[in-house]
Amino acid sequence: MEQCESVEREVDKVLQKFLTYGQHCEQSLEELLHYVGQLRAELASAALQGTPLSATLSLVMSQCCRKIKDTVQKLASDHKDIHSSVSRVGKAIDRNFDSEVCGVVSDAVWDSREKQQQILQMAIVEHLYQQGMLSVAEELCQESTLNVDLDFKQPFLELNRILEALHKHDLGPALEWAISHRQRLLELNSSLEFKLHRLYFIHLLDTSHWAEICETFTRDACSLLGLSVESPLSVSFASGCVALPVLMNIKAVIEQRQCTGVWSHKDELPIEIELGMKCWYHSVFACPILRQQTSDSNPPIKLICGHVISRDALNKLINGGKLKCPYCPMEQNPADGKRIIF
Amino acid sequence: MAVQESAAQLSMTLKVQEYPTLKVPYETLNKRFRAAQKNIDRETSHVTMVVAELEKTLSSCPAVDSVVSLLDGVVEKLSVLKRKAVESIQAEDESAKLCKRRIEHLKEHSSDQPAAASLWKRKRMDRMMVEHLLRCGYYNTAVKLARQSGIETRPEALQPGRGQPAGRGAAGHGHAGLPAGHTHLPLQGPAGPGPVEDADPAVPVRQLPAAPAGEQLRVHPHPAGRPLGHKDACYKEDGSSRSPDCPVCSRSLNKLAQPLPMAHCANSRLVCKISGDVMNENNPPMMLPNGYVYGYNSLLSIRQDDKVVCPRTKEVFHFSQAEKVYIM
Numbered sequence: 001m002e003q004c005e006s007v008e009r010e011v012d013k014v015l016q017k018f019l020t021y022g023q024h025c026e027q028s029l030e031e032l033l034h035y036v037g038q039l040r041a042e043l044a045s046a047a048l049q050g051t052p053l054s055a056t057l058s059l060v061m062s063q064c065c066r067k068i069k070d071t072v073q074k075l076a077s078d079h080k081d082i083h084s085s086v087s088r089v090g091k092a093i094d095r096n097f098d099s100e101v102c103g104v105v106s107d108a109v110w111d112s113r114e115k116q117q118q119i120l121q122m123a124i125v126e127h128l129y130q131q132g133m134l135s136v137a138e139e140l141c142q143e144s145t146l147n148v149d150l151d152f153k154q155p156f157l158e159l160n161r162i163l164e165a166l167h168k169h170d171l172g173p174a175l176e177w178a179i180s181h182r183q184r185l186l187e188l189n190s191s192l193e194f195k196l197h198r199l200y201f202i203h204l205l206d207t208s209h210w211a212e213i214c215e216t217f218t219r220d221a222c223s224l225l226g227l228s229v230e231s232p233l234s235v236s237f238a239s240g241c242v243a244l245p246v247l248m249n250i251k252a253v254i255e256q257r258q259c260t261g262v263w264s265h266k267d268e269l270p271i272e273i274e275l276g277m278k279c280w281y282h283s284v285f286a287c288p289i290l291r292q293q294t295s296d297s298n299p300p301i302k303l304i305c306g307h308v309i310s311r312d313a314l315n316k317l318i319n320g321g322k323l324k325c326p327y328c329p330m331e332q333n334p335a336d337g338k339r340i341i342f
Numbered sequence: 343m344a345v346q347e348s349a350a351q352l353s354m355t356l357k358v359q360e361y362p363t364l365k366v367p368y369e370t371l372n373k374r375f376r377a378a379q380k381n382i383d384r385e386t387s388h389v390t391m392v393v394a395e396l397e398k399t400l401s402s403c404p405a406v407d408s409v410v411s412l413l414d415g416v417v418e419k420l421s422v423l424k425r426k427a428v429e430s431i432q433a434e435d436e437s438a439k440l441c442k443r444r445i446e447h448l449k450e451h452s453s454d455q456p457a458a459a460s461l462w463k464r465k466r467m468d469r470m471m472v473e474h475l476l477r478c479g480y481y482n483t484a485v486k487l488a489r490q491s492g493i494e495t496r497p498e499a500l501q502p503g504r505g506q507p508a509g510r511g512a513a514g515h516g517h518a519g520l521p522a523g524h525t526h527l528p529l530q531g532p533a534g535p536g537p538v539e540d541a542d543p544a545v546p547v548r549q550l551p552a553a554p555a556g557e558q559l560r561v562h563p564h565p566a567g568r569p570l571g572h573k574d575a576c577y578k579e580d581g582s583s584r585s586p587d588c589p590v591c592s593r594s595l596n597k598l599a600q601p602l603p604m605a606h607c608a609n610s611r612l613v614c615k616i617s618g619d620v621m622n623e624n625n626p627p628m629m630l631p632n633g634y635v636y637g638y639n640s641l642l643s644i645r646q647d648d649k650v651v652c653p654r655t656k657e658v659f660h661f662s663q664a665e666k667v668y669i670m
Contacts, residue, residue: 232589276346
């Protein structure tokens with residue numbers, strides 16, 4: 001916020017300067033033109049009468065010339081003075097924003113750039129369909145010569161049709177859809193059909209429920225389709241936005257302190273990125289002893305006492321054929337440990 | 343929105359992403375300022391020249407007629423100066439206002455109203471997408487998307503094939519006008535000449551980041567695949583652990599994220615497969631005799647006649663057979 005405000009301050013100053021300069025410029029030139037106009041009128045009348053140029057007029061003329069020169073030169077130099085304010089804007093931007101997005105990804109990660117681009121393009125098309133931007137998606141398919149099969153598109157086309165109707169306050173298509181999917185909606189414990197009927201009756205009295213119904217419909221329809229409400233691309237993008245500065249910082253610190261060893265492990269990020277609880281899609285178990293994520297090759301094991309550690313940790317704790325739980329020193333047989341699946 | 347971005351996080355991201363958003367209109371401002379200065383200097387020197395001529399004539403007892411005509415010349419030059427000055431100032435003022443509008447848009451990210459903030463995030467994504475599409479050469483799609491998303495562009499700012507800094511300008515019209523910020527794309531128009539250049543140093547763009555910013559859209563899904571806990575779970579052969587909400591499990595991103603590094607998790611986070619809720623002291627993880635773990639609350643909800651059916655293996659157990667597990 002501070003960054004934006006800092007730049008904004010400079011821009012405001014420049015705008016103010018342009019304003020005052022503009023007004024001043026126009027005004028002084030107006031005055032000058034007016035003054036010269038008057039002089040010219042006098043001269044013209046003198047010309048008409050056939051009188052020669054009088055000494056006073058000549059003097060006034062010279063003064064006028066001087067005045068003109070001074071005024072216009074001042075205008076030019078006043079404008080030049082604004083330059084420093086303008087360049088301060090640029091400096092504020094340079095100071096507050098990073099000009100380089102250093103690559104935190106090495107391109108070598110993918111075998112072929114084209115293939116990667118293609119997959120990305122596909123993801124974008126899917127995202128556009130999900131957002132209801134059908135014409136944009138079509139255009140992209142055309143321009144990138146991607147083929148999207150109809151079965152993929154179909155549900156989105158239908159969803160979109162119903163949503164558009166809802167936006168126009170037409171409950172018909174939504175009701176039809178809800179009735180035809182009644183069984184599955186009930187399995188989901190969804191109250192969509194009820195809400196639609198209710199809205200039908202009360203919408204004449206209370207118009208505040210339309211937004212809610214759109215949301216409910218979208219959520220339930222996506223559940224039925226096995227989709228998430230937010231497209232994968234937008235969630236990824238948002239995570240990337242959170243992760244990028246963190247990773248860049250770490251990279252900078254690593255380079256600065258020259259301890260490149262810290263991020264040599266290409267299989268894992270060096271730091272945890274906080275995305276919030278809604279992004280916990282899968283369970284993660286980190287062994288409390290070895291501080292490592294468990295995996296298929298190193299699964300979590302439940303000991304008899306109920307505590308859970310990774311298999312590698314368990315093996316490390318075996319002493320003379322017996323095992324002592326590190327949390328409640330209960331002796332047990334290593335073989336009694338049970339593999340669990342979250 | 344699934345991903346929670348705190349104000350501090352948004353601020354950090356802004357710092358990293360939005361340099362071009364502001365720098366491009368600034369460069370335009372600078373350019374116009376210089377053009378204005380040049381115009382004013384030029385017209386001023388014209389005026390000075392005719393005035394000098396007039397002064398010379400005055401010193402040699404001229405006829406009134408010649409003075410009048412010279413004066414007319416002065417008036418004309420002064421009028422030209424006035425006109426040019428007004429035009430130039432208008433142009434530079436316009437570009438300063440564009441800078442201001444963009445900053446105001448950026449400031450929206452920290453708006454108190456959640457609707458405004460999430461609209462901002464959506465526009466941010468659309469901005470990056472338009473950028474990416476332009477870099478790929480999909481000009482029509484980019485324009486359509488920009489229009490539909492309300493990040494209008496001024497037609498002359500988005501010239502294909504001109505090879506000029508085509509920074510996308512802001513819309514002139516009202517709030518919806520949002521500028522997609524970015525650098526110059528020597529865009530290739532629909533039937534343009536030659537291949538699209540990657541917006542690289544190849545482009546004679548003054549002082550703008552060499553980093554192909556289309557990297558941005560590429561870079562984002564990348565770091566993303568990672569923190570999203572791209573884990574074994576997303577890549578199990580039988581797809582048994584797929585979660586419909588997890589982006590890395592989705593078919594398109596699954597392939598994309600595969601070669602990427604995994605997320606780093608120092609602490610356990612357990613999620614119940616039945617409800618998607620977190621398992622902690624309020625919803626303790628319970629292990630069924632087959633080794634599968636679910637949240638206590640979920641087991642309660644699927645309990646029927648004191649029995650539960652494991653959703654993954656379909657085995658039937660007694661509710662009392664579930665054992666509590668302790669996660670430190």
